[in-house]
Amino acid sequence: MARKMSLSKSNANSHKDNQMESIQEIFRCFICMENLRDARMCPRCSKLCCKQCIQRWLSETRPQCPHCRAALHIHDLVNCRWAEEVTQQLDNLQSNPAKGKCTPSDDEPETEKCETHVKEELSVYCETCKCCICHECALWSTKHSNHVFKPLEEIYLQHCHQIREHVGRLRKRFMELIGAVQEIEKNIETVRGAKDQKVREIRQAVELMIARLDNQLKMKLTILVGQKGQFSRQAEELEGILHSIESTITSGPKSELILHSSKLVKLIQDGINRSTFIVPGVSGEFQSELVPPYDGATFVVNNYSHLRELADPFYSDPLHANGLTWRLKIYPDGNGAVRGTFLSVFLELTSGPADSAKSSSYRYEYRIEMVYQHANEPSKNMIREFASDFEINECWGYNRFFRIDLLESEGYLDPITDTIRLKFDARSPTYFLKCKDQQWYISELERKTTQQAQAILDLSQRVEKMEAEMPLGDGNLANNADLNITAGSEESTGKQSHNRSRLQMIELLDLNDNNDTEETASEENSDESEMEDQENEAGGDTSEVEVVEFTGDDINLNDAYEGYVNYFALMDELTTTTPPPRPPTRQSTPQPPSGSQ
Numbered sequence: 261m262a263r264k265m266s267l268s269k270s271n272a273n274s275h276k277d278n279q280m281e282s283i284q285e286i287f288r289c290f291i292c293m294e295n296l297r298d299a300r301m302c303p304r305c306s307k308l309c310c311k312q313c314i315q316r317w318l319s320e321t322r323p324q325c326p327h328c329r330a331a332l333h334i335h336d337l338v339n340c341r342w343a344e345e346v347t348q349q350l351d352n353l354q355s356n357p358a359k360g361k362c363t364p365s366d367d368e369p370e371t372e373k374c375e376t377h378v379k380e381e382l383s384v385y386c387e388t389c390k391c392c393i394c395h396e397c398a399l400w401s402t403k404h405s406n407h408v409f410k411p412l413e414e415i416y417l418q419h420c421h422q423i424r425e426h427v428g429r430l431r432k433r434f435m436e437l438i439g440a441v442q443e444i445e446k447n448i449e450t451v452r453g454a455k456d457q458k459v460r461e462i463r464q465a466v467e468l469m470i471a472r473l474d475n476q477l478k479m480k481l482t483i484l485v486g487q488k489g490q491f492s493r494q495a496e497e498l499e500g501i502l503h504s505i506e507s508t509i510t511s512g513p514k515s516e517l518i519l520h521s522s523k524l525v526k527l528i529q530d531g532i533n534r535s536t537f538i539v540p541g542v543s544g545e546f547q548s549e550l551v552p553p554y555d556g557a558t559f560v561v562n563n564y565s566h567l568r569e570l571a572d573p574f575y576s577d578p579l580h581a582n583g584l585t586w587r588l589k590i591y592p593d594g595n596g597a598v599r600g601t602f603l604s605v606f607l608e609l610t611s612g613p614a615d616s617a618k619s620s621s622y623r624y625e626y627r628i629e630m631v632y633q634h635a636n637e638p639s640k641n642m643i644r645e646f647a648s649d650f651e652i653n654e655c656w657g658y659n660r661f662f663r664i665d666l667l668e669s670e671g672y673l674d675p676i677t678d679t680i681r682l683k684f685d686a687r688s689p690t691y692f693l694k695c696k697d698q699q700w701y702i703s704e705l706e707r708k709t710t711q712q713a714q715a716i717l718d719l720s721q722r723v724e725k726m727e728a729e730m731p732l733g734d735g736n737l738a739n740n741a742d743l744n745i746t747a748g749s750e751e752s753t754g755k756q757s758h759n760r761s762r763l764q765m766i767e768l769l770d771l772n773d774n775n776d777t778e779e780t781a782s783e784e785n786s787d788e789s790e791m792e793d794q795e796n797e798a799g800g801d802t803s804e805v806e807v808v809e810f811t812g813d814d815i816n817l818n819d820a821y822e823g824y825v826n827y828f829a830l831m832d833e834l835t836t837t838t839p840p841p842r843p844p845t846r847q848s849t850p851q852p853p854s855g856s857q
Contacts, residue, residue: 299343304330385415469549501531552694555581556685559588568592583701585611588684606657609650613700623649631681634671
């Protein structure tokens with residue numbers, strides 16, 4: 261019972277402490293989280309803060325309350341003189357030494373009694389049983405015989421000290437969390453301020469761009485107004501000449517008309533010669549500093565009727581722009597549900613800066629234009645513009661681009677040549693994204709350059725190794741060279757040795773790249789001996805000899821080809837041997853169109 265009363269009393273003390281801390285939180289500045297100094301109150305949310313803190317906030321950040329975000333000015337704040345008095349009284353209560361004392365006060369009644377001996381106080385702690393007992397229990401009770409005892413006050417102080425240490429660590433962690441929250445709030449305000457600053461910079465830059473566009477418009481209008489004035493004056497002069505001639509013809513005597521006929525003709529001719537119709541064109545395009553221009557190409561679809569019968573997709577030549585590769589994909593007879601009814605046209609991004617790990621996509625603006633072919637009238641061209649998020653090998657476009665049965669009647673299909681002309685354009689929405697694409701392309705070029713340099717270095721090392729091993733390990737070459745020397749042809753000998761070295765180089769490269777077995781190597785050696793016999797029979801002419809086909813990585817094979825061709829070219833300046841054909845480069849199979857068509 262006494263233990264329950266003690267627990268309820270401790271709970272009551274902790275509740276009072278929580279109330280005190282809550283009151284102190286109310287009378288703290290919500291900006292600096294310190295005691296109020298020259299307190300001011302917001303008239304909207306009634307939050308208290310220091311005068312210096314709120315004045316600095318309103319002047320340096322924004323004219324809003326930091327708590328309720330309502331519009332606020334320094335003269336709207338309410339002066340709270342009583343707040344400092346309340347804060348002082350709270351500090352006095354906080355500094356009271358009786359607060360937080362673990363031992364009970366003198367005026368409190370003694371309530372902790374032994375449950376067995378009711379009149380005896382709890383004064384002993386049994387470490388064996390882990391409980392509090394009186395001295396009677398410790399001396400006479402058989403339940404606690406031969407147990408270890410300690411004074412209750414000593415154990416109590418030990419527990420209080422231990423709890424105070426944990427409370428101190430907990431309070432430290434609490435203050436760290438409060439500091440972290442304050443840092444985050446400061447970071448939030450910093451981010452908002454940076455965003456507002458960036459918005460101001462963008463608005464200022466846009467205003468300057470608009471001013472420059474106005475200057476461009478002014479220059480164009482100045483040219484056009486000058487042209488208009490010039491032609492207006494010429495029109496007035498011609499109108500005066502026409503009026504004079506009409507009056508002479510209608511009202512003048514016939515003899516005078518015949519007499520001055522040559523003068524009138526000369527006057528008319530001079531008026532025609534003075535009036536010029538050469539008008540320098542003024543472009544309607546304005547240079548934008550935010551949006552880059554389109555990069556485009558023209559795709560002429562020949563034999564449209566035949567392609568429509570095939571009913572297969574047809575691709576344009578690739579358009580390379582800023583490191584990206586685009587191509588137009590058309591279905592002459594329509595795609596899917598609209599087959600036979602509509603012409604389907606899509607734009608595909610075949611290479612670009614897509615990150616497969618993040619599954620990111622990039623938004624691009626594109627335009628597809630079908631040219632009117634009956635006359636040169638761009639206003640009749642059919643144009644579709646849109647913006648989409650492209651991924652690699654993904655198509656975006658129009659299933660119902662144009663009705664097939666109206667292509668010829670509307671002038672988009674030339675019946676004589678059976679062709680359709682399509683223009684397609686693409687661009688990044690901003691110069692920032694365009695520069696990002698270019699940076700990606702530069703990094704790709706640097707990566708490929710590094711790979712090729714490494715491949716050339718590896719090849720040179722292999723060539724040096726072969727040069728060191730070839731004179732010692734190939735006795736047949738020496739014998740063949742002796743035979744050729746007896747034939748009396750030094751030039752033929754050089755060609756033979758050079759060509760045999762070339763064949764050995766090809767054989768060794770093929771063996772190293774493909775890791776063939778010994779049986780395969782022996783077959784290739786037999787093939788090589790047959791080729792050497794053919795060389796000897798042909799008198800050293802190796803132009804008909806086929807080279808072993810290379811397999812493996814395309815970049816490494818191309819580098820190997822260039823390397824050993826240069827090696828043999830420099831090996832003997834007097835030998836003129838036609839290099840073997842370049843190994844074929846494999847082309848990747850086009851990926852199927854994405855489901856976003």
